[in-house]
Amino acid sequence: MKRTHSCGSLTSQMLGQQVVLTGWVAAVRDHGGLLFIDLRDEQVMAQLVFNPEGDAALHARAREVRPEYVVGVEGQVKRRPAGTENPRLTTGGIEIGVARLEIINISSPLPFELDAAASVSEEVRLAYRFVDLKRAPMQRTLRFRHRLTLEARNWLASQGFVEIETPVLTRSTPEGARDFLVPSRLVPGTFYALPQSPQQFKQVLMVSGFEKYFQIARCFRDEDLRSDRQPEHTQIDLEMSFVDEDEVIRVVEGLVSRLYQSLLGIKLEIPFPRLKHAESLARFGTDKPDMRFGMELADVSVLVRETELKIFRAVMDQGGVVLALATEGKPRLSREDLNRLTEWVKEQGGQGLAWLKAGAGDEGSPISKFFPEGLVKRLAGRLKAAPGETLFFIADKPHKARMLADMLRRHLASRLDLIPSKNSFVWITEFPLFEWSEDEGRWVSMHHPFTAPLEADAARVENDAGSVYARAYDLVLNGTEVAGGSIRIHRRDLQEKVFKVLGIGEVQARAQFSFLLNALEYGAPPHGGIAVGLDRLIMLMLNLTTIRDTIAFPKTQKGTCLVSGAPATVSDRQLKELNIKILQRDDGRRTTDEERDE
RNA sequence: GGGGUCGUAGCUUAGUCCGGCUUAAAGCGCCUGACUGUCGAUCAGGAGACCGCGGGUUCAAAUCCCGUCGACCCCGCCA
Numbered sequence: 001m002k003r004t005h006s007c008g009s010l011t012s013q014m015l016g017q018q019v020v021l022t023g024w025v026a027a028v029r030d031h032g033g034l035l036f037i038d039l040r041d042e043q044v045m046a047q048l049v050f051n052p053e054g055d056a057a058l059h060a061r062a063r064e065v066r067p068e069y070v071v072g073v074e075g076q077v078k079r080r081p082a083g084t085e086n087p088r089l090t091t092g093g094i095e096i097g098v099a100r101l102e103i104i105n106i107s108s109p110l111p112f113e114l115d116a117a118a119s120v121s122e123e124v125r126l127a128y129r130f131v132d133l134k135r136a137p138m139q140r141t142l143r144f145r146h147r148l149t150l151e152a153r154n155w156l157a158s159q160g161f162v163e164i165e166t167p168v169l170t171r172s173t174p175e176g177a178r179d180f181l182v183p184s185r186l187v188p189g190t191f192y193a194l195p196q197s198p199q200q201f202k203q204v205l206m207v208s209g210f211e212k213y214f215q216i217a218r219c220f221r222d223e224d225l226r227s228d229r230q231p232e233h234t235q236i237d238l239e240m241s242f243v244d245e246d247e248v249i250r251v252v253e254g255l256v257s258r259l260y261q262s263l264l265g266i267k268l269e270i271p272f273p274r275l276k277h278a279e280s281l282a283r284f285g286t287d288k289p290d291m292r293f294g295m296e297l298a299d300v301s302v303l304v305r306e307t308e309l310k311i312f313r314a315v316m317d318q319g320g321v322v323l324a325l326a327t328e329g330k331p332r333l334s335r336e337d338l339n340r341l342t343e344w345v346k347e348q349g350g351q352g353l354a355w356l357k358a359g360a361g362d363e364g365s366p367i368s369k370f371f372p373e374g375l376v377k378r379l380a381g382r383l384k385a386a387p388g389e390t391l392f393f394i395a396d397k398p399h400k401a402r403m404l405a406d407m408l409r410r411h412l413a414s415r416l417d418l419i420p421s422k423n424s425f426v427w428i429t430e431f432p433l434f435e436w437s438e439d440e441g442r443w444v445s446m447h448h449p450f451t452a453p454l455e456a457d458a459a460r461v462e463n464d465a466g467s468v469y470a471r472a473y474d475l476v477l478n479g480t481e482v483a484g485g486s487i488r489i490h491r492r493d494l495q496e497k498v499f500k501v502l503g504i505g506e507v508q509a510r511a512q513f514s515f516l517l518n519a520l521e522y523g524a525p526p527h528g529g530i531a532v533g534l535d536r537l538i539m540l541m542l543n544l545t546t547i548r549d550t551i552a553f554p555k556t557q558k559g560t561c562l563v564s565g566a567p568a569t570v571s572d573r574q575l576k577e578l579n580i581k582i583l584q585r586d587d588g589r590r591t592t593d594e595e596r597d598e
Numbered sequence: 599g600g601g602g603u604c605g606u607a608g609c610u611u612a613g614u615c616c617g618g619c620u621u622a623a624a625g626c627g628c629c630u631g632a633c634u635g636u637c638g639a640u641c642a643g644g645a646g647a648c649c650g651c652g653g654g655u656u657c658a659a660a661u662c663c664c665g666u667c668g669a670c671c672c673c674g675c676c677a
Binding site for chain 2 (some may be wrong): 027029031032033034035036038045047049051052053066067080081083084086089109110111112113115118120121122123124126173175176177178196197199221222223224225226227229317347348350397403444445446447448449450451484535542546556557558560562
């Protein structure tokens with residue numbers, strides 16, 4: 001049966017017209033006499049009516065139809081009898097009086113219901129992803145993703161960007177995340193790596209004279225997963241020549257505001273605010289602050305030094321700090337709430353949570369007797385706390401204290417419902433170029449080894465690496481990093497100095513970055529770029545709680561694909577071709593050959 | 599590598615703390631029947647569970663203990 005119309009194209013202007021529709025049976029309502037079928041195609045439903053007074057054989061066959069059967073029907077578009085219209089359907093004013101029915105294919109009962117409101121475990125959803133993807137929310141998300149990608153492409157092209165594909169089979173680089181490796185058959189004992197990003201290739205393209213490059217690029221990182229992290233994810237990757245930070249930032253602001261406007265009808269205020277990395281750490285304890293609400297942190301180490309409280313002193317004597325925050329006059333907390341919060345901080349790895357009430361009795365605070373009234377007043381003023389409000393203190397090593405205070409700040413805000421529903425973008429700039437790795441006993445790049453230092457700091461790269469700031473910028477939305485980039489090093493001499501600081505010797509650099517280093521010698525223009533995390537952006541735009549819901553076929557937390565069964569063993573013949581021998585499999589799984597031989 | 603939550607009919611859950619009144623319960627779905635204006639149709643009846651898997655404790659285990667597998671959340675990791 002060849003369809004003449006889609007359900008969505010049916011209108012009340014077509015009364016009396018003969019149409020052929022095809023699609024899936026969404027629901028059957030059998031009244032013994034009259035029988036209704038909801039036919040679904042491309043997410044639009046239309047009602048089919050079978051009347052027993054007509055063709056008895058047709059009516060009998062319609063009774064055999066079950067949900068998700070694939071059917072074709074021919075019939076007449078009719079106005080529904082007065083009072084039986086369904087205002088919730090776009091086709092609710094009409095129905096199809098069916099004259100011919102073809103059951104194109106049958107369907108087993110679904111493993112779970114398609115009702116959007118029904119809650120189904122993710123395990124089941126992922127195992128039956130083809131069913132899950134029938135559900136309206138998933139359909140909406142994936143169609144949204146399509147429109148967003150299309151919009152991004154069109155907009156970037158309109159701004160003069162050229163999309164160029166870079167290899168997926170490339171070579172492993174030492175810095176950064178763990179690579180996924182692919183063994184080479186033609187050159188035994190060697191491996192390709194899947195790219196963590198097109199970084200080096202896009203820089204080479206700058207040398208080649210593609211002044212504005214972009215790519216919707218798949219990136220691979222063999223690291224542990226999170227609700228907002230998948231081993232393969234998609235980036236809107238771009239790079240520009242003869243630009244500084246401001247120009248890259250302006251492009252991203254243009255792109256993001258365009259996407260919000262055209263896909264969600266939301267007008268974002270640009271330019272987005274900017275915050276230096278050091279200031280972000282001081283005020284929010286993190287380099288990805290959630291700016292939708294206040295409750296900023298205060299380092300009160302100096303103030304609390306006046307008290308006799310031993311626990312704070314002990315922490316500070318070991319180089320720790322005391323960070324404080326308050327809920328800025330919003331709700332008051334009960335003793336039970338406070339106990340729960342203290343427990344929560346301990347669960348997050350903290351030693352505990354100290355608290356006291358601003359300017360109104362001690363109300364059971366275990367530490368208030370150490371705090372004279374004047375000091376409490378000063379603290380409350382610093383934290384913008386109203387009388388009676390709780391002040392919180394986290395004491396720990398600086399790094400950990402900041403992490404815990406940031407977690408506490410966000411936890412409190414969400415539990416006390418203090419987060420307004422808005423989109424707060426902020427640029428974090430001037431990251432340190434290097435950070436000291438205790439594990440490796442050397443400096444490592446905070447962003448990546450091709451990031452340029454601030455011009456004023458460049459001279460200190462070699463002898464005072466820790467004081468050098470980078471021309472790097474991250475875009476943070478509601479506490480989640482959604483883009484990161486930098487102005488790159490375009491001169492070979494500076495690039496080599498950076499490698500030297502990183503402990504990457506000339507031989508190693510030549511071996512592993514040769515094609516980029518080489519290219520930098522042939523007229524590399526000043527350049528910089530950024531990559532926008534596409535999956536994450538979609539997740540935030542649609543208020544989803546996991547990145548998996550933005551991806552048609554995502555991986556589980558163990559990196560497996562419940563649809564395909566990947567990763568899986570391969571045959572001995574395949575291994576032999578690749579010159580690979582499996583030393584040991586720790587799950588006792590058999591090879592493909594052993595399975596086949598059963 | 600570490601910490602945590604969860605696993606009971608196809609789906610969602612109750613029962614698990616405190617072992618035995620459980621023949622393991624319910625809603626949805628499924629099957630059968632009734633029903634001519636429904637749209638989450640309705641009504642009546644029915645089938646459906648080695649309580650994730652393995653071991654242990656006990657007269658007795660969905661329930662307690664140990665191990666293991668799987669899904670999820672977090673720390674580490676993710677330039």
